[in-house]
Amino acid sequence: MKGSVLSKIRFWISDLFETRKDIVAALSVLFFILTAILKIAVFNHMLVPNADKWMFRYKVLITGLIVLMTYPILFRFRKRTLLIVFYIAQVLYIVINMSYYLYFHNYLHVEQFISNFFEGATAVLNASSPNNPVLLTAVADLPFFISLLVLYPRVNRLRIKLKVPAAAVIILSLLITAIAQYGHYKDNVFITHIANSLRYGESFIVQRYGTLANSIVSISKIGNEQQLIESFRYGPERTNEKTESNNPDIFIVQVESLESEIINKKHNGSYIMPFMNSLTRESVYYPYMVSYHFYGGTSDCEFSAINTVEPLTYYTSIKLISYDYPNSFVKQLKNGPYKAYAFHGNIGRYYNRDIAFKSFGFDEFFDIAGMDMKDVGWGAPDDQVLDFSLNVLKDAGAPVLSYVITMSSHGPFTNVSYYYDDPAFSSIEDKKLRGCYNSMAYVDRTLKEYVTKIRENYDNAYIIIYGDHTPQIGNEAYKEAFTIIGDYRYEFVPLFIITPDGKKYREGKQAASLIDVAPTVLNISGVEYSIRTDGKDLLDFDEKAGTIPFRGLEWDRAELLGRITEALETE
The missing domain is CATH 3.40.720.10 (Alkaline Phosphatase, subunit A)
Structure with a gap:
């Protein structure tokens, strides 16, 4: 019985890998998937402040599940076109988002990319975009991708023979992902819980779900132009x-x-x-x-x-x-x-x-x-x-x-x-x-x-x-x-x-803010005026200043000065 099972396995392997090119094709797919998982995990890891090794392991696991659900589907197509388009789009996505984060230390959102496309393109043409070796992370899997493309007919043939195992991998990955997300839901850290939380912030969404999910969340927050105007x-x-x-x-x-x-x-x-x-x-x-x-x-x-x-x-x-x-x-x-x-x-x-x-x-x-x-x-x-x-x-x-x-x-x-x-x-x-x-x-x-x-x-x-x-x-x-x-x-x-x-x-006791410029200028001018502001007149040294608004928070001016002086002293 044991010999019969082993002989069936040998026959299955010999039928699967008819030539050496089949083996090379299989290894190309394997290493491409592994490096793709690693590069996406590294990309997301770099975009999360104070990320540690446990967070990286979590990102590798989640990324692995998503990749194992995605690429088997792409390999189902006989032609390479969709796979190439997907890969190029992924590389551009990583480079653009990483460049934006390196410069602004913030997350790029889809609607912002569209509205500021002219400004971004102009900055790139004038060499104002970040030039950093870490951007090469986006093409870490390129050698294996090229090998995969060259041997794609063999990959496609292997995909047909591995149709059942590939489907099993997709289903298993989907099941594990669903179980993990159910756990997040029970712990009140599902994406619907954290999307509007100031306590968690955007980095927690990126940590748990990635930059694309974070961008989708931002779209849901935008509203129309009148709503934006009313939000000031x-x-x-x-x-x-x-x-x-x-x-x-x-x-x-x-x-x-x-x-x-x-x-x-x-x-x-x-x-x-x-x-x-x-x-x-x-x-x-x-x-x-x-x-x-x-x-x-x-x-x-x-x-x-x-x-x-x-x-x-x-x-x-x-x-x-x-x-x-x-x-x-x-x-x-x-x-x-x-x-x-x-x-x-x-x-x-x-x-x-x-x-x-x-x-x-x-x-x-x-x-x-x-x-x-x-x-x-x-x-x-x-x-x-x-x-x-x-x-x-x-x-x-x-x-x-x-x-x-x-x-x-x-x-x-x-x-x-x-x-x-x-x-x-x-x-x-x-x-x-x-x-x-x-x-x-x-x-x-x-x-x-x-x-x-x-x-x-x-x-x-x-x-x-x-x-x-x-x-x-x-x-x-x-x-x-x-x-x-x-x-x-x-x-x-x-x-x-x-x-x-x-x-x-x-001034040595408190921070100022850009919103202080207007009341200062108006008091200098001597004109009659009426505005609404949290700012103060920077030439009235005895004026009691209000708080400084910053992304939904209200900061005491003395505390902000303490934060920056402490940061500069400890660096």
Whole structure:
């Protein structure tokens, strides 16, 4: 009896593997599936903060079950076409999602990918997307995939002979998955339980179900545009019913990739940004201001500063076509004597700025085309944009608001090399870090010239300078001002206010927020206004500040300052 069973097994094997190519084909399938499981598990593991070995083992198990349910079905088709399309789509999915996470430290959602496709493609063309060896994880199984394709006729023949075992594997995998999910349901950690939980957050969904499931959950949360508009939380009403005759000129500069720590950084004993460092003693200085850098990228910065509201988490706020920006401080200034102008060295279509800034209330928005400039690297050089802005304002004939968004110091920090090179940084081996320091040195020199010109030509001018987000250097030698709390990355940027009377102040007890910009500007202006905001006037040092909203949470300002200072001290 035993011999009969063994002989049947030998016959089955010999019939299954008629030639050596059959054996190679079977091994190709085996190793392809194993490496596919491993690469998908590694991909998801990398996207979960503080993931440990137990979580990785869980991901390997769950991924294995899904792969064993998926590929046997794909192998049922005689032609390779569907398998090739599926593989290419999978590789692109992993690369795009991993690149986005490496840059934004957040999860990419389908609707966000679609709405910001132009911005993403432009960033890639300008080498601004992450260039990291870990992206090769996406093609870890490529050698076995190629072998599988070459031997696909043999694979297809094996599939026919293994039809029953393959069906059994699919059914068994489905059964194990169902049992596991039932256990999650009983423990109240099924996807329906955690989808709307602030306690768990997105990383828990990615950990348990993967990025695709997380994206599907986000789609269910989106709603229509009107629902998105209604979801903004503005804060309590703040008014000024008295109009003053003193209406100073207001100059705002939003500096690309300027984070808090660069202000005090030195290289070979010298400050990288000596002018900005001098402002820490010669102006009103808030070292740590919370930045909003969500799905609208940099545009979230001006959106939150101008409208004094936290931007949307799952949608690019500045692209809400029917939103009329009722809380814009620019509109409040325009109700008074002010003229408002905005300038940016990129194309206006990027993040819909050419439309949005008019909706904010600006009289004119000048992009690179409107200024009749050309790209030098990516975008127009900051010194040219700042000089252009001052020339436009000469003939304004009224108090002015100038809002400039810089471009030169955009990652990967290659733009400035076309028109400025500081030899002091030539010894730095890390190309990105060297580029960052060189870019910031250029920005520092440019801002010094800009501030000097304003002081020479305007007797009653306020100059507000702040960063938009951290530079994402990825070098241990550069400690960036951010901290991870739960699922989310909190980025901090500096803010400076240069006043006509030379006021000096350094905030050391609490963090500021981008939503503070609007009430500060409005109180400076002396116009009558009414807005709703959680922000405070950053020039009223005795004002009791409200909380800082951040992704559904309300943060005490002193606690946030403590969190970032502790993070920077312990790194």
